Amino acid sequence: MAFLSERSRFVYNALLEEDGIADRMMNKGVRVVKLNRGDPAVYFKTPKYVIDAYVKALRESKTYYSKAQGSAELVHAVQKRYRSMYHVDFPDDGIIATAGLSEALLFINSALINKGDGAIIFKPYYNQYMTQLKLEGGIPIMADYEESRNWAMNPDVIKGKLAKLKLDRRLNRIKYMLITNPNNPTGTVLGRGVLEEVVGIANDYGVMLISDEIYDEIVYNGARFTSLAKLAKGMPHVILNGMSKDYDSTGFRIGFAIIPENDKNSDALKSKLVDYARVRLSLNTPAMYAAAEAIGNMKEHKKAIVHMTAEIEKRVNHSMKILKSNNFVKTVVPNGAFYILPRIDLKALRMKDDREFAQKLLLEEGIQVTRGSGFGAESHFRIVSLAPKGILDYSINKINNFCIRHAKR
Ligand SMILES: Cc1ncc(COP(=O)(O)O)c(C=O)c1O
Known part of the structure; x- marks a missing residue:
């Protein structure tokens, strides 16, 4: 064997x-x-004010285990960010800090996917999505970002796909639909119109929507970014983000999952993610303090x-x-x-x-x-x-x- x-x-x-x-x-x-x-x-x-916050945490001997799902300082900084940038409010327990967005993905897949469960992944995809889904025995249901549509998806094609899937007995259940905006590897920022349609589809089919928004501030050439946090109110969804890109701190390994709603599935996922966080005990404590400052000090x-x-x-x-x-x-x-x-x-x-x-x-x-x-x-x-x-x-x-x-x- x-x-x-x-x-x-x-x-x-x-x-x-x-x-x-x-x-x-x-x-x-x-x-x-x-x-x-x-x-x-x-x-x-990495900006000096962020490095200074890291060094300060070290000098103040903040080198112990910290609250598994993230310190109050970090959670409050994340709340402040989303309030200020997108005019949305999240409860404290709706935010779970992780070792990079990567760990959030790992936890979510492990928490949701049984062998044979499906997840809708758009192609081209960030390669980790596939690895982590397949590791749990999940089946990727591929949809496309279409090159001819400047790498946006075609909502009618997704609808057609979902309608057909109801007949597919290989799949126990479709657990989530995962989008990346702005996108790696295409560099595309999805327009508000197409996002609204995607939200509508996920809602109609009862599929949890997950949005990886790790590049949400790196937007240019006149594009406008819309966070799913603004559009998916009232339906189960997860926003993933972190320090790596906008805050130019890849090596800090701090990310977070936001689960804003209080429906049955959102609550179950939130509380299970806290269990996962507790199993790995703690984040890197000084990095978490630096992250709270990086995010909370909006002027810098x-x-x-x-x-x-x-x-x-x-x-x-x-x-x-x-x-x-x-x-x-x-x-x-x-x-x-x-x-x-x-x-x-x-x-x-x-x-x-x-x-x-x-x-x-x-x-x-x-x-x-x-x-x-x-x-x-x-x-x-x-x-x-x-x-x-x-x-x-x-x-x-x-x-x-x-x-x-x-x-x-
Ligand atoms: C779309 C996307 N999500 C997540 C990550 C990884 O994020 P983290 O460094 O927070 O684990 C990357 C890194 O390249 C990425 O491109």
């Missing part, structure tokens, strides 16, 4: 699969530019996020400008987060798939991107456009030259 569990086979991260090759190349002295990890803290320093945060978003907007648009001269890729213009997802003309490049494209690009040019199929977006690749202009110039021009060379072969 195998030593490892059956389900452990689902644990895999496509984002990091070429790190081994990249490391070996770098060890040999080859220049490798890593455009594969969406980590703002590598390129923008505003300065930092305005600067960072303006810079990201410039960098993304700069990359897009260079990519425009490349006849072998086609890209929907992003207006949120910091990702670019070009479609590759594989035929013109005489390549089998996006995996071959990403591998060759790394080996031949020293540019590490992520293959789109890692997000369910075959024939695409994802660029993280966070690096300074000079590095983007160097890398995207290399991508363009790589395409020209392969097309001429």
